[in-house]
Amino acid sequence: MIPFLDLKQINAPHQQALEEAVQRVVRSGWYILGHELSAFEDNFAKYCGASHCVGVANGLEALQLILQAYDFPRGSEVIVPANTYIASVLSVNFLDLVPVWVEPDPTTLLIDPTQVEEKITNKTKAILAVHLYGRSCDMSALRTITQRHDLKLMTDAAQAHGARHQGQRDKMLGDAAAFSFYPTKNLGALGDAGAVVTSDATLAEKIRYLRNYGSLQKYVNDYQGINSRLDEIQAAVLNVKLPYLDAENERRRQLARLYLNGITLPSLVLPPADQIEDDAWHLFVVRHPHREAFVAYLSEKGIQTNVHYPLPIHKQKAYQRYHDVSLPVTEQIHREVISLPLNTVLTDEQSAYIIESINQFA
Numbered sequence: 001m002i003p004f005l006d007l008k009q010i011n012a013p014h015q016q017a018l019e020e021a022v023q024r025v026v027r028s029g030w031y032i033l034g035h036e037l038s039a040f041e042d043n044f045a046k047y048c049g050a051s052h053c054v055g056v057a058n059g060l061e062a063l064q065l066i067l068q069a070y071d072f073p074r075g076s077e078v079i080v081p082a083n084t085y086i087a088s089v090l091s092v093n094f095l096d097l098v099p100v101w102v103e104p105d106p107t108t109l110l111i112d113p114t115q116v117e118e119k120i121t122n123k124t125k126a127i128l129a130v131h132l133y134g135r136s137c138d139m140s141a142l143r144t145i146t147q148r149h150d151l152k153l154m155t156d157a158a159q160a161h162g163a164r165h166q167g168q169r170d171k172m173l174g175d176a177a178a179f180s181f182y183p184t185k186n187l188g189a190l191g192d193a194g195a196v197v198t199s200d201a202t203l204a205e206k207i208r209y210l211r212n213y214g215s216l217q218k219y220v221n222d223y224q225g226i227n228s229r230l231d232e233i234q235a236a237v238l239n240v241k242l243p244y245l246d247a248e249n250e251r252r253r254q255l256a257r258l259y260l261n262g263i264t265l266p267s268l269v270l271p272p273a274d275q276i277e278d279d280a281w282h283l284f285v286v287r288h289p290h291r292e293a294f295v296a297y298l299s300e301k302g303i304q305t306n307v308h309y310p311l312p313i314h315k316q317k318a319y320q321r322y323h324d325v326s327l328p329v330t331e332q333i334h335r336e337v338i339s340l341p342l343n344t345v346l347t348d349e350q351s352a353y354i355i356e357s358i359n360q361f362a
């Protein structure tokens, strides 16, 4: 069986360094807000081409903390893509803000900038662009809109560590970017972790307060914050893995190229290849009109796949109030998408076998 993702194997090349890093923290006696975290924050800010990184507990809270720091009035609207992971939208609801759905471009499956402006009202405060599957949204088009309407442009970069827009990493961040280091991500911790990356010094400082009960000084609380700190063990793990991120993304890119050049099955829609160098290739998402049959066939061939995601957010039980909303492009995408195995330990031989099997699907 070719597994979709085997985290044990993926972390195996780093195992010794990870164990040493964890041991170093255990022995240090300092577990929260210490040197490992400040080193990671410096390293990751530099890597992203931004001035600040604030480590937080996970990607969802990174999004929430950006919105809390902006302090938009209750009931303000945030433009969100309808095709995303539920965390993007939960963050908006948790701050008593209103998500305003925008359908994806049917080719990129990312927020369609040409449909954004018609959704802007006098209550709109921000656009939340999600770089889903590792591909950067059209940040230039979105920036033109946010400038015209004086809105914030925030990004959900949970799936896009190392992605670029027009060749530059800093151009995919927007005003503030939320990252997740959930273990399956391109840069994955050994537990939950996240970060906000921004070049807005005021915003970064406010998030530093908010992640720690609103405090930068022991028992002095300037804001009603939350507890969302990235702990020293996870920061140490991320310090071990960050230097390998570019090489690992390059391997993902090679595999994506093999798929894009090798798969010829006419009924299968491949992801666009126009940003192959800029894309972080977190997921390789294809579409087939007969998904169940295609997935069952690959499974018989010993190829494990995944679906990101099977049910749109507005159709989830958690969001019954949106069940009547019609988002036909998003709904069709959710019926058809399949994620093929693409990870740093997949071999050329395995990818050749996957390509050959797909091309033989009748």
Ligand SMILES: Cc1ncc(COP(=O)(O)O)c(C=O)c1O
Pocket: 058, 059, 060, 061, 084, 085, 087, 088, 130, 132, 156, 158, 159, 179, 180, 181, 182, 192, 193, 194
């Ligand atoms: C697009 C997207 N946004 C947000 C998140 C939330 O990240 P976390 O699981 O670290 O809270 C994830 C990952 O799970 C994600 O894929």
